[in-house]
Amino acid sequence: MASTPPHCSITANKRNQNHQKRCRRWTNHNVSLAKPPLPSSPHNAPKPGASTAATTNAQNQPFPSLATLQSQKSQLAADFSGRRRFVSKLHIGRPKSTLSIRHTLVAEEALQHVVLYGKDDQTLENVLLNFESRLCSSDDYTFLLRKLGDRGDSSKAIRCFEFAMRREKRKNEQGKLASAMISTLGRLGKVELAEAVFETALREGYGNTVYTFSALISAYGKSGYWNDAFKVFYSMEAYGLKPNLVSYNAVIDACAIGGVEFKKAVEIFDEMFKNGVQPDLITFNSLLSVCSRGGQWEAARNLFTELINRGIDLDIFTYNTIVDAFCKAGQMDAALEIISEMPGKNVLPNVVTYSTMVRGYGKAGRLDEALNLFNKMKFLGLSLDLISYNTLVSAFAMLGRFEEAWDVCKEMENSGIRKDVATYNALLGGLYEEAMEIFREFEKAGLKADVVLYTALIDTMCKNGLVESAVTLLDEMTKEGIRPNVVTYNSIIDAFGLSAITQHVVDDAGEASEFQVKSSSSSVVQEATESRVTDREDDRIIKIFGKLAAEKASQENNCGRQELLCILGVFQKMRELEIKPNVVTFSSILNACSRCDSFEDASILLEELQLFDNQVYGVAHGLLMGYRENVWVQAQSLFDEVKLMDFSTASAFYNALTDMLWHYGQKRGALLVVLEGKRRQVWENVWSDSCLDLHLMSSGAARAMVHAWLLNIRSIVFDGHKLPKLLSILTGWGKHSKVVGHSALRRAVEALLTSMGAPFQLARCNLGRFISRGSVVAAWLRESGTLKVLVLHDDRTHPENVRVDQVSNLQMLPL
DNA sequence: GTAGGGTTAG
Numbered sequence: 001m002a003s004t005p006p007h008c009s010i011t012a013n014k015r016n017q018n019h020q021k022r023c024r025r026w027t028n029h030n031v032s033l034a035k036p037p038l039p040s041s042p043h044n045a046p047k048p049g050a051s052t053a054a055t056t057n058a059q060n061q062p063f064p065s066l067a068t069l070q071s072q073k074s075q076l077a078a079d080f081s082g083r084r085r086f087v088s089k090l091h092i093g094r095p096k097s098t099l100s101i102r103h104t105l106v107a108e109e110a111l112q113h114v115v116l117y118g119k120d121d122q123t124l125e126n127v128l129l130n131f132e133s134r135l136c137s138s139d140d141y142t143f144l145l146r147k148l149g150d151r152g153d154s155s156k157a158i159r160c161f162e163f164a165m166r167r168e169k170r171k172n173e174q175g176k177l178a179s180a181m182i183s184t185l186g187r188l189g190k191v192e193l194a195e196a197v198f199e200t201a202l203r204e205g206y207g208n209t210v211y212t213f214s215a216l217i218s219a220y221g222k223s224g225y226w227n228d229a230f231k232v233f234y235s236m237e238a239y240g241l242k243p244n245l246v247s248y249n250a251v252i253d254a255c256a257i258g259g260v261e262f263k264k265a266v267e268i269f270d271e272m273f274k275n276g277v278q279p280d281l282i283t284f285n286s287l288l289s290v291c292s293r294g295g296q297w298e299a300a301r302n303l304f305t306e307l308i309n310r311g312i313d314l315d316i317f318t319y320n321t322i323v324d325a326f327c328k329a330g331q332m333d334a335a336l337e338i339i340s341e342m343p344g345k346n347v348l349p350n351v352v353t354y355s356t357m358v359r360g361y362g363k364a365g366r367l368d369e370a371l372n373l374f375n376k377m378k379f380l381g382l383s384l385d386l387i388s389y390n391t392l393v394s395a396f397a398m399l400g401r402f403e404e405a406w407d408v409c410k411e412m413e414n415s416g417i418r419k420d421v422a423t424y425n426a427l428l429g430g431l432y433e434e435a436m437e438i439f440r441e442f443e444k445a446g447l448k449a450d451v452v453l454y455t456a457l458i459d460t461m462c463k464n465g466l467v468e469s470a471v472t473l474l475d476e477m478t479k480e481g482i483r484p485n486v487v488t489y490n491s492i493i494d495a496f497g498l499s500a501i502t503q504h505v506v507d508d509a510g511e512a513s514e515f516q517v518k519s520s521s522s523s524v525v526q527e528a529t530e531s532r533v534t535d536r537e538d539d540r541i542i543k544i545f546g547k548l549a550a551e552k553a554s555q556e557n558n559c560g561r562q563e564l565l566c567i568l569g570v571f572q573k574m575r576e577l578e579i580k581p582n583v584v585t586f587s588s589i590l591n592a593c594s595r596c597d598s599f600e601d602a603s604i605l606l607e608e609l610q611l612f613d614n615q616v617y618g619v620a621h622g623l624l625m626g627y628r629e630n631v632w633v634q635a636q637s638l639f640d641e642v643k644l645m646d647f648s649t650a651s652a653f654y655n656a657l658t659d660m661l662w663h664y665g666q667k668r669g670a671l672l673v674v675l676e677g678k679r680r681q682v683w684e685n686v687w688s689d690s691c692l693d694l695h696l697m698s699s700g701a702a703r704a705m706v707h708a709w710l711l712n713i714r715s716i717v718f719d720g721h722k723l724p725k726l727l728s729i730l731t732g733w734g735k736h737s738k739v740v741g742h743s744a745l746r747r748a749v750e751a752l753l754t755s756m757g758a759p760f761q762l763a764r765c766n767l768g769r770f771i772s773r774g775s776v777v778a779a780w781l782r783e784s785g786t787l788k789v790l791v792l793h794d795d796r797t798h799p800e801n802v803r804v805d806q807v808s809n810l811q812m813l814p815l
Numbered sequence: 816g817t818a819g820g821g822t823t824a825g
Contacts, residue, residue, distance in 0.1 A: 320818040422821035455822040652824040
């Protein structure tokens with residue numbers, strides 16, 4: 001079932017790459033759901049099922065675009081209106097579940113016993129044998145395994161499933177059990193086991209139902225494998241199955257989780273109509289989630305407005321999804337506005353709504369507002385849960401305010417909620433002084449470190465120059481059976497150039513492939529219950545913490561030869577493990593190049609990496625070598641792809657690329673790239689006539705931009721216009737730097753301005769701001785020697801660049 | 816079969 005991914009490229013989806021075994025394309029296109037507005041009156045809308053002509057119209061468009069949604073004539077638009085009553089009818093004031101209870105009281109009793117006494121295979125079997133005669137049909141067993149799944153106990157759930165299957169001979173009952181098992185495993189993220197159950201079910205002749213297929217679609221979707229979800233979905237027809245509402249919703253939800261482009265989700269949505277399946281509010285919520293998770297808050301807003309205009313009754317899921325879309329995009333005021341509208345629609349904000357806002361404010365650095373909201377939650381009597389507490393803990397920890405983070409933990413525990421792996425991760429994040437103690441407590445609580453926790457530790461170690469420890473941890477997690485993901489590797493790559501990293505990074509990582517090899521024939525039970533040997537005595541992580549001091553002491557000796565070319569080995573290893581590099585990998589590699597002083601190594605590395613991805617590394621290599629004319633077309637299409645990514649990813653890419661070019665003296669190339677970034681609004685509003693805002697830029701990008709801006713100001717002066725009274729260059733306070741107060745950017749800009757003799761001075765009231773009077777700058781720009789210091793030159797020149805650079809100057813001046 | 820949290824680049 002699993003597809004083999006091409007080993008590619010920054011175009012890989014950057015989200016959910018911890019589920020890297022399958023290929024997913026990066027498909028985060030910007031879409032707009034805007035105008036023209038659909039008629040909001042229900043009167044001129046056809047009734048459901050009455051839109052034959054429109055349906056025909058849609059059938060002629062196998063890939064309906066959003067234009068379909070925008071067009072009044074489209075089948076979607078028509079049914080969108082007509083569906084209104086249908087949706088409303090389903091959801092007005094109804095609780096979510098109207099299902100009758102199917103299981104018996106005996107099943108509930110059995111659950112208690114299984115939980116209490118089923119400690120191992122044998123005792124569990126005994127409990128089930130005791131209850132066997134009193135448990136009725138598959139419904140009781142389904143209840144059991146679902147409840148065990150809710151408790152996160154997949155291995156007990158599987159035991160119950162197999163116990164039931166051994167006794168059930170009716171195909172349809174077996175099918176029900178299999179669907180429940182697949183869905184339970186899917187919820188727990190055990191997608192390979194779900195797959196195994198499904199395949200067995202199909203082989204044994206009880207899996208050919210819309211329920212098992214839908215369950216598998218959902219299981220794939222939940223783990224981010226939208227590609228496989230789609231395959232299963234589209235294979236249904238060949239099995240003679242017609243997807244129902246649940247199948248469609250599951251596949252649309254897979255789009256949301258997997259980061260599939262909105263257009264594709266709308267396509268599925270259109271297919272629903274064509275096939276006579278009416279969407280419900282869950283369909284819309286998932287569709288909204290597609291926008292939200294893709295970072296497309298504008299598309300989300302438009303869809304939301306559309307639903308409101310149509311008078312569809314929205315529920316708390318709808319509101320929370322749109323609030324999250326706004327929060328993710330930093331649109332906090334818009335989010336707040338939505339929340340203020342909720343009570344009027346009889347939907348009250350809940351703990352999820354508030355947690356989302358708290359996180360949004362925390363991310364935006366508006367901690368006071370985050371705290372206010374948190375306190376408001378308490379005031380309103382909302383019962384705070386683990387996630388809402390963790391959100392606040394993490395907000396404090398992100399700002400290095402560990403004392404307060406710790407206080408929130410205490411408050412949480414006083415209210416009877418125990419810390420989980422995410423809480424500890426937030427606390428360990430800064431690797432502050434009590435890290436070892438916190439880790440001991442973590443283990444004492446019986447929690448297991450997962451890939452996120454390990455990666456966080458590895459990254460912190462790398463950032464502190466403790467690369468040896470980081471590599472030991474990589475080895476450690478591998479031995480524990482935890483598969484490193486792209487984030488783990490990106491952290492390691494980012495450490496290259498910080499200190500020497502020896503070949504054993506690559507060697508150690510090789511062991512990671514061991515646990516990846518799984519026999520498809522091994523039984524579900526075996527796979528599920530294979531417990532890792534955990535030796536608490538041999539506590540390697542604690543030992544690593546113990547090594548920290550020693551390693552820190554010897555760090556000075558660690559600044560030796562940088563082995564940039566080791567990155568090739570890491571890349572190879574990632575390929576073997578089927579971990580697709582992404583745009584962050586690319587940025588990390590460029591950053592490593594910038595830290596290295598060997599032009600030769602950097603160029604060899606980028607040249608070799610072209611074997612993995614010709615476009616990305618071809619452009620980087622070409623620009624580094626100064627072959628601008630040859631690669632600029634290719635560069636444009638790379639920039640086009642990056643443009644589709646979210647703002648911070650795109651700016652990180654431009655920053656890394658410019659930094660490397662600047663570092664190796666390709667200053668005109670650096671200039672070209674920053675101007676391209678500016679043209680594409682990568683750094684939002686970088687400049688006006690009076691102000692240059694560099695706070696989102698790296699030091700190389702910022703310096704190239706200073707040149708570009710001053711040249712631009714110069715052209716204003718030479719055109720005979722007056723400069724504004726006061727000119728400012730903002731470098732920020734370094735809050736975007738991981739190291740608080742580390743104002744490398746300000747220092748780099750200061751040195752540049754000084755070297756050029758530019759008459760800017762540090763503002764007294766704001767240490768991140770350089771200012772000058774417009775008249776003074778104008779006078780300086782008119783001086784005969786100024787142009788010479790403003791125009792950038794390459795340290796390495798190639799004759800073929802003359803033409804493209806002339807073009808770039810022309811492009812630059814009118815900006 | 817739908818909503819919120821912890822990991823890289825910023």
